[in-house]
Amino acid sequence: MSMATVTVQPVERENYLNKEYGVGSWLFTTDHKRIALLYLMSITFFFFIGGFFALLIRLELLTPVGDLVQADTYNKLFTMHGMVMVFFFLIPSIPAVLGNFLVPMMIGAKDLAFPRINLLSWYLYIIGGIMMLHCMLTGGVDTGWTFYTPFSTAFTNTKIVEAGLAIFVAGFSSILTGLNFVVTIHRMRAPGMTWSRLPLFIWAHYATSIIQILGTPVIAITIVLVAVERTLHLGIFDPRLGGDPLLFQHLFWFYSHPAVYIMILPSMGVVTEIIACFARKRIFGYSFVAFSSIAIAVFGFLVWAHHMFVAGISVYAALVFSLLSYAVAVPSAVKVFNWTATLYKGSIHYDAPMLYAFGFIGLFTMGGLTGLFLAALGIDVHVTDTYFVIAHFHYIMVGGALMGYLGGLHFWWPKISGRLYPESLARLAALIVFLGFNLTFFPQFILGYLGMPRRYFQYPQEFQVLNVLSTAGATVLGVGYLLPMLYFLWSMRYGKPAPDNPWNAAGLEWMTSSPPTTFNFEKEPVVTWEAYNYDELDAPHKEEVPVVR
Amino acid sequence: MSDSTVVGLHHEEQHHPELLHHFAEPQQQRDAASLGMWIFLGTEVMFFGGLFCAYLIYRRWYFGDFGAASKSIDATLGATNTAVLICSSLTVVLAVWAAQTARRTLLIGSLVITMLLGLVFLGIKGKEYKDKFEEHHVPGASFSFDHVPIPGHADQYANPRHAEIFFSLYFIMTGLHALHMIIGLGLFAWLLFMAWKGRFTPEYHTPVEIGGLYWHFVDIVWIYLFPLLYLIDRHP
Secondary structure: OOOHHHHOOOOOOOOOOOOOOOHHHHHOOOOHHHHHHHHHHHHHHHHHHHHHHHHHHHHHOOOOOOOOOOHHHHHHHHHHHHHHHHHHHHHHHHHHHHHHHHHHHHOOOOOOOOHHHHHHHHHHHHHHHHHHHHHHHOOOOOOOOOOOOOHHHHHOOOOHHHHHHHHHHHHHHHHHHHHHHHHHHHHOOOOOOOHHHOOHHHHHHHHHHHHHHHHHHHHHHHHHHHHHHHHHOOOOOOHHHOOOHHHHHHHHHHHHHHHHHHHHHHHHHHHHHHHHHHHOOOOOOHHHHHHHHHHHHHHHOOOHHHHOOOOOOOHHHHHHHHHHHHHHHHHHHHHHHHHHHHHOOOOOOOOHHHHHHHHHHHHHHHHHHHHHHHHOHHHHHHHOOEHHHHHHHHHHHHHHHHHHHHHHHHHHHHHHHOEOOOHHHHHHHHHHHHHHHHHHHHHHHHHHHHOOEOOOOOOOHHHHHHHHHHHHHHHHHHHHHHHHHHHHHHHHHHOOEOOOOOOOOOOHHHHOOOOOOOOOOOOOOOOOOOOOOHHHHOOHHHOOOOOOO | OHHHHHHHHHHHHHHOOOOOOOOOOHHHHHHHHHHHHHHHHHHHHHHHHHHHHHHHHHHHHOHHHHHHHHHOOOHHHHHHHHHHHHHHHHHHHHHHHHHHOOOHHHHHHHHHHHHHHHHHHHHHHHHHHHHHHHOOOOOOOOOOOOOOEEOOEEEEEOOHHHHHHHHHHHHHHHHHHHHHHHHHHHHHHHHHHHHHOOOOOOOOOHHHHHHHHHHHHHHHHHHHHHHHHHOOOOOO
């Protein structure tokens, strides 16, 4: 493709970063790569806000008594932590940053199908974010991120409506991103880029987009109903007025369970790319991995009531939902087995992205297996609403989604910024994150199993040792997150200029310059090869020069 | 939200009359726009779907109360509105055909009639809301639905609390539908302006097409709302 560009490295080639300067050139850009960077900055901001709340929660739980904050404040802290992390960090994280940057490049397109709508989605995210910040600064919400009725509609006097509207607006940002991806993947692929040649990152984002498109409107209308019920005192979810609080839970989880797959599927896509590259092998069972993404998206819509086993749903419904929840484990396991099979006899390199990918596989497997405990009706009764649940979903969302996000950032950072990050520091950070994460959340499995309930600011004396361990781990984890932010910023100025393909990786995004030009490719690529053709890339006679196809 | 799908495309079209830079050919651009609108309508189905789900559950729970409450709405007004919307769908189709075949006058005429029909719909809707307000059927403090017999059970009265849920859903569903109509009117006003300036040609008329898709969708939502809210307990 654009191999001519590799030979000479002029000081400043024109690229998407230096084409235009000034605030206006960023705020009015329609370039998917610049919008990805806008997202990167904004979600990093919210990540640290959410992290700040997490820090306060962990500090409060250092001792069994309520000394740092009292119950009301504590309720607000975990609510705001959940809402910020779920709606303003995890859901946009990989799709809006890495997906935005990479989806058009990976399929050989110049941009997403609707560049202006892409920018609009960022503005919606920002508007929602400002509303959420305003809500937090003027009092916050104390219902937990789940907004359960009738507490949220008839009892609490905190800012439900404003927080709900913030999520409503941010939700449309998510819908528009998903819509843009689906249309782009359907209509914008370069000649020769057939569905079976797509990188699995694209398949993962396709599946994610389906969930965003079909799930998010349901939470949107649910929020509208909560807001209307709260302001006009209607009785749709209020049992005193003939309404059904369980209906709220059904509608809420119909989105909020698949939302977990919005967070984890893109991460799986990232990990797939990384593993193929650092094992120097084609992914084992390409089509199984591709279709397991779709299967997860489909099954993910059929399991929501496993959040409600103790809420009073019928035992027959519970049986069916339990069974279906087990079914999700099948495509998830397909992925884990196929990654492992890819590693088998691979030529494995332990660079920082790969360390994150290894971390992902281990932590996701633990999170997934403990999910099966929760899908089992009997065990669920014992551990519902305990720290076991907290630990389980943090293994998925933080151990899984966030590890994938960090791994992806490291993997594509040379492409995004045109600079190399400091490798040994990055490996150290990956190790710190892994250790800190396990120290934080593994004790919570034990705490939950022993019966420590979630969402309380006090606990019996006998739980203190494990809580101290967890808080200590959170501190380590915090250091692990600060490090990458610092050296990424450092590398933007002082990092070594990155070659076009520093990992010698397969994929169209590596065949253009680093950083790419505004339209990604100098001329439209024509694809004649399968994805992950690492055996061709590594063939001895092609070692030096870029591959001529 | 909805009009942004179309508007976004159009502003760019203004600057590049032929083709946006990132598309290879006009056909690709057209396909992308129409697929985008179809997917958007998919999200709309899910958006209204939550409400239909709530409706179906409470209709089953409070069968008789819903029947009684439904009977208090003027079905003639609802039926008129249904006819109005079906006619507007016809004029939308005419508009698309006129754009495809370069009949500018017919295009402008069809768009104008479509918008007029939309306004008639909203007017009738307003009349209906006014009636409900005067009958104290608007949920809230002054709601009253006492001593209304359940159809088929002359000795039983409908439970006002349950009827109030019906009216809550009635106002939210029709209100949301009316909001979509208003957005549609804005969209069509913009299409009219572009048609007036002669911007649509047989080669380029995607906005009319996907604007039409949106209008049809809003009509179809009404086709489901009408029987569920007005007709569930009517007998000859």
